[in-house]
Amino acid sequence: MENRLRVLRAERNWSQGDLAERLEVSRQSVNAIETGKYDPSLPLAFRIAELFGLAIEQVFVSPSRAE
Amino acid sequence: MPWTPAAKRYNVRLILLSLLYGAFLVLAVYGFRHHLVAGAAAWIVAILPALPLIGIFAAMGRYLVEEQDEYIRMLLVRQMLWAMGFTMSCATVWGFLDNFGLVGHVDGYWIVALWYFGQGIGACVNRATLGARAVCS
Numbered sequence: 361m362e363n364r365l366r367v368l369r370a371e372r373n374w375s376q377g378d379l380a381e382r383l384e385v386s387r388q389s390v391n392a393i394e395t396g397k398y399d400p401s402l403p404l405a406f407r408i409a410e411l412f413g414l415a416i417e418q419v420f421v422s423p424s425r426a427e
Numbered sequence: 428m429p430w431t432p433a434a435k436r437y438n439v440r441l442i443l444l445s446l447l448y449g450a451f452l453v454l455a456v457y458g459f460r461h462h463l464v465a466g467a468a469a470w471i472v473a474i475l476p477a478l479p480l481i482g483i484f485a486a487m488g489r490y491l492v493e494e495q496d497e498y499i500r501m502l503l504v505r506q507m508l509w510a511m512g513f514t515m516s517c518a519t520v521w522g523f524l525d526n527f528g529l530v531g532h533v534d535g536y537w538i539v540a541l542w543y544f545g546q547g548i549g550a551c552v553n554r555a556t557l558g559a560r561a562v563c564s
Binding site: 384385386387388389391392393397398400401404 | 429431495496497498499501557558559
């Protein structure tokens with residue numbers, strides 16, 4: 361699933377490790393989500409969006425709307 | 428290779444159960460070679476080495492439940508599915524070959540070794556397709 365995680369992270373000067381620590385997941389998880397290799401569960405997607413103070417659809421692109 | 432708290436706990440359990448397996452195996456082999464066990468005791472001693480291995484299966488299940496990182500959990504499940512598919516395929520093929528007298532009979536406990544090998548295959552597939560692997564391999 362496409363997402364803006366890398367951009368949002370870069371805006372805050374966070375490394376993947378920093379974001380992983382804040383989300384209490386492994387750095388591998390952040391990398392897999394960022395690169396679209398893994399789609400997070402709804403609870404984790406909510407946690408990610410809430411961490412950035414955004415709505416889920418502002419972080420993740422709906423597969424039906426992705427180009 | 429992410430060592431989450433659950434993975435560390437699993438590793439400790441795995442080491443302890445492996446040591447126990449080694450001790451029970453030596454004990455059972457010694458007991459039977461020297462004809463020290465008979466009757467009901469023989470059954471118990473013969474099963475003794477299997478118990479820590481069953482414990483390892485339980486430890487893997489517990490790790491799966493305790494692992495809080497959903498991505499690592501997904502890697503682990505994929506790995507276990509590969510192990511299961513590989514083991515069952517090998518057992519099925521060998522079973523027919525054995526049945527038609529083309530190969531010799533193999534002791535059932537080798538299934539466990541095959542399953543571990545299958546986990547290794549699963550870890551390699553995870554590494555090749557997702558660029559990551561769980562620690563349980």
